[in-house]
Amino acid sequence: MAEDGMLLNFSIGDNVIKPEAKFKGGTWRARLSAKKRSQHIPTGDGGTNRRNADSKNPNKIQVPSTRPAKRQKTNDSSRGAGGDGGHRSRPQQKNPHDFVSSLFTSNPEPKNVEEHKKDEDLEDAKPTNAPLIDGIDTFTNLGLSPQLAAHLLTKLELKAPTAIQKSSISQLLKEESDAFIQAETGSGKTLAYLLPLVQRLIDLSKASKDAGVHRDSGLFAIVLAPTRELCKQISVVLENVLRCANWIVAGTVIGGEKKKSEKARLRKGLNILVATPGRLADHLDNTESLDVSSVRWLVLDEGDRLMDLGFEEELQGIVKKLDARQRPSRIPGVPTRRTTILCSATLKMNVQRLGEISLKDAVHIKANPADEDVETRTKSEADEAFRVPAQLKQSYAIVAAKLRLVTLVAYLKRTFIRKGSVMKAIVFVSCADEVDFLFEVFSRKHGERGNKTSDDDEESEISEDEEEKAKKPENDKLAQHGTVAPGTAFSNPSNPVTLHRLHGSLPQHVRTSTLNSFTRSTTASVLICTDVASRGLDVPNVDLVIEYDPAFSADDHTHRIGRTARVGRDGRALIFLQPGCEENYVEVLKRGYRDGGKALTRTDANEILRRGFGGNTDSDRKNKNWEEKTTDWQMDVERWALENPQYLEMARRAFQSHVRAYATHIAAERSMFDIKQLHLGHLAKSFALRDRPGKINVPGLRPGQEETKKDFKASRGGAKRKAGDDVPALRRLARMTPRAR
Numbered sequence: 001m002a003e004d005g006m007l008l009n010f011s012i013g014d015n016v017i018k019p020e021a022k023f024k025g026g027t028w029r030a031r032l033s034a035k036k037r038s039q040h041i042p043t044g045d046g047g048t049n050r051r052n053a054d055s056k057n058p059n060k061i062q063v064p065s066t067r068p069a070k071r072q073k074t075n076d077s078s079r080g081a082g083g084d085g086g087h088r089s090r091p092q093q094k095n096p097h098d099f100v101s102s103l104f105t106s107n108p109e110p111k112n113v114e115e116h117k118k119d120e121d122l123e124d125a126k127p128t129n130a131p132l133i134d135g136i137d138t139f140t141n142l143g144l145s146p147q148l149a150a151h152l153l154t155k156l157e158l159k160a161p162t163a164i165q166k167s168s169i170s171q172l173l174k175e176e177s178d179a180f181i182q183a184e185t186g187s188g189k190t191l192a193y194l195l196p197l198v199q200r201l202i203d204l205s206k207a208s209k210d211a212g213v214h215r216d217s218g219l220f221a222i223v224l225a226p227t228r229e230l231c232k233q234i235s236v237v238l239e240n241v242l243r244c245a246n247w248i249v250a251g252t253v254i255g256g257e258k259k260k261s262e263k264a265r266l267r268k269g270l271n272i273l274v275a276t277p278g279r280l281a282d283h284l285d286n287t288e289s290l291d292v293s294s295v296r297w298l299v300l301d302e303g304d305r306l307m308d309l310g311f312e313e314e315l316q317g318i319v320k321k322l323d324a325r326q327r328p329s330r331i332p333g334v335p336t337r338r339t340t341i342l343c344s345a346t347l348k349m350n351v352q353r354l355g356e357i358s359l360k361d362a363v364h365i366k367a368n369p370a371d372e373d374v375e376t377r378t379k380s381e382a383d384e385a386f387r388v389p390a391q392l393k394q395s396y397a398i399v400a401a402k403l404r405l406v407t408l409v410a411y412l413k414r415t416f417i418r419k420g421s422v423m424k425a426i427v428f429v430s431c432a433d434e435v436d437f438l439f440e441v442f443s444r445k446h447g448e449r450g451n452k453t454s455d456d457d458e459e460s461e462i463s464e465d466e467e468e469k470a471k472k473p474e475n476d477k478l479a480q481h482g483t484v485a486p487g488t489a490f491s492n493p494s495n496p497v498t499l500h501r502l503h504g505s506l507p508q509h510v511r512t513s514t515l516n517s518f519t520r521s522t523t524a525s526v527l528i529c530t531d532v533a534s535r536g537l538d539v540p541n542v543d544l545v546i547e548y549d550p551a552f553s554a555d556d557h558t559h560r561i562g563r564t565a566r567v568g569r570d571g572r573a574l575i576f577l578q579p580g581c582e583e584n585y586v587e588v589l590k591r592g593y594r595d596g597g598k599a600l601t602r603t604d605a606n607e608i609l610r611r612g613f614g615g616n617t618d619s620d621r622k623n624k625n626w627e628e629k630t631t632d633w634q635m636d637v638e639r640w641a642l643e644n645p646q647y648l649e650m651a652r653r654a655f656q657s658h659v660r661a662y663a664t665h666i667a668a669e670r671s672m673f674d675i676k677q678l679h680l681g682h683l684a685k686s687f688a689l690r691d692r693p694g695k696i697n698v699p700g701l702r703p704g705q706e707e708t709k710k711d712f713k714a715s716r717g718g719a720k721r722k723a724g725d726d727v728p729a730l731r732r733l734a735r736m737t738p739r740a741r
């Protein structure tokens with residue numbers, strides 16, 4: 001049943017039916033309280049005592065409430081979990097099971113009622129990031145050597161270039177000018193800059209027959225990327241391409257391993273270096289054997305992100321050192337000036353600032369030169385312009401704060417109901433603590449539960465199946481690290497799902513192996529992660545991206561959903577928005593499409609719950625069984641948290657970090673993600689909390705503002721700034737602990 005425990009307990013005979021007594025005499029107040037006492041309306045101690053007495057009565061029966069419960073009540077606080085910040089005193093409850101769920105009451109309604117377009121009603125849009133299979137455009141036509149083109153075809157199975165590869169290969173092979181490469185996510189931008197680069201080095205080898213190009217010839221190109229994961233990925237693509245020109249040597253310096261081994265690699269000699277800016281800056285200062293005098297190509301992959309993460313100063317330093325140390329090369333054919341290439345799906349005009357550091361008269365390379373020209377649009381239009389692959393089906397669900405967790409689990413249950421329909425899904429959240437919390441909730445073992453639900457017997461089969469799977473040697477280590485586990489919350493006997501978690505606070509080797517495990521997985525898998533996995537990562541077969549917490553900026557959103565619908569494949573994305581100001585974000589989502597957002601649909605939040613927790617029949621719909629089942633699931637998670645102190649602490653931390661992270665949406669979007677509009681009590685419920693944790697150090701919050709401001713100032717003063725922290729103070733604050741990526 002939906003209610004967890006009793007609403008009213010009373011012994012039969014004494015209390016059930018009683019003739020209504022008449023009260024005469026005394027003041028009206030005395031008459032009223034005598035009447036209330038006779039009707040068992042608890043007043044002060046008397047009520048509590050009666051309840052206690054009744055709870056000991058073996059004849060007690062449970063009577064469901066006829067009145068909808070308005071607010072949750074907890075046994076450990078006088079503050080309402082409804083989150084009104086009030087301090088009304090409530091009778092103390094002795095038992096955590098004496099609790100009334102308010103999951104479906106007092107939820108705000110969406111302000112915009114929109115016509116529901118169904119996914120099936122949408123026409124499939126033609127992919128905009130697929131290879132050009134018209135037969136006219138081939139890698140050889142674009143100027144790549146037959147040897148390299150043959151290698152791409154036979155060894156890497158790349159039959160034709162994508163549109164951005166077509167534009168950039170021809171441009172970068174024939175001209176020395178700096179360039180911005182801007183194209184949708186998953187359109188093959190990595191090869192768009194690597195192929196011309198490798199071709200130029202192959203050409204150099206041919207031009208200098210005597211000396212040839214080998215590892216001692218000098219470092220000719222540096223590729224910088226913001227994260228280690230991305231650097232590793234770029235380096236794998238590069239190694240694969242270089243298998244047809246194995247005299248050209250590439251290497252990485254990205255940190256996370258001993259500097260000594262990186263130094264040894266640099267000393268041996270490299271022709272192409274892939275690096276993170278911080279680590280490269282370090283080696284430029286401290287590693288004598290790193291000779292950059294011959295560097296003629298500098299690529300800044302995810303150039304806008306490099307700016308975002310506050311790498312600006314480091315980049316400026318790197319560029320200055322490259323300029324100062326540049327010397328004429330002894331290898332014939334090496335260009336005299338250095339070419340800088342910036343690359344991203346969301347390159348906007350603000351990146352010109354980065355351009356001013358290092359780019360001169362840069363050419364803007366776009367996938368389709370006939371596309372509307374950025375230069376011809378106004379600055380604000382250009383700033384707003386970001387495109388998502390046309391075949392990507394995006395939807396949004398307006399989900400009330402209290403219903404967020406149950407809606408997520410319902411959606412995932414439904415997604416994985418049948419084997420094979422969805423292979424991999426990524427769930428993005430705003431902070432590391434929330435990743436950890438959701439991972440625990442969704443991989444709960446039965447021993448850790450509170451009360452058993454009727455579904456448990458069915459689920460125990462899944463659990464055994466899943467445990468078998470987790471025994472696989474490759475997952476063993478990760479299971480020990482606690483980053484891979486059976487996703488018990490949405491697995492079913494015919495389709496066990498493996499759960500992964502990833503964020504920036506995990507040790508690097510765990511991050512790498514968790515990501516590898518998810519990438520290589522050939523069975524149903526879910527990755528819960530922060531934005532550490534949003535940029536550039538190329539994981540095959542991601543069918544679905546869920547933005548459980550909206551991204552901190554529209555750009556980040558573009559990159560997140562870009563993990564699906566890559567190189568012409570289909571993909572779906574769902575974003576959770578709360579009723580109220582967040583609904584305005586739909587307009588931002590629409591801007592990502594050329595057609596004004598026809599491929600953007602609204603998914604009904606109740607429908608998600610009904611399909612996840614109930615059935616599809618009309619009677620299911622009518623009798624609202626799904627509401628009870630949903631409430632049971634929620635109550636079960638709440639009990640699990642209540643009964644396990646470490647999980648309760650985890651839930652509280654996740655809630656607090658989430659609220660802090662919420663305050664760090666970019667200024668331009670803060671009116672849509674307004675922290676003052678957050679209903680903290682309701683939100684607590686989606687963290688399995690019956691009461692909202694008391695103190696959250698976020699400026700701008702309603703209760704305890706003075707105290708909050710003090711805390712904010714204190715933490716700002718005392719904060720140690722980490723590399724990669726952002727410039728605005730608020731974002732820095734949020735990154736100190738909660739939003740480690």
Ligand SMILES: Nc1ncnc2c1ncn2[C@@H]1O[C@H](COP(=O)(O)OP(=O)(O)OP(=O)(O)O)[C@@H](O)[C@H]1O
Nearest residue numbers: 131160161162185186187188189190345536538567
């Ligand atoms: N010409 C091609 N034909 C088929 N597949 C390709 C081609 N070029 C690249 N790919 C594949 O497309 C995938 C995406 O490439 P890549 O990661 O370079 O995209 P991207 O545009 O950089 O995406 P993001 O903006 O998300 O970083 C990779 O798996 C790559 O192997």
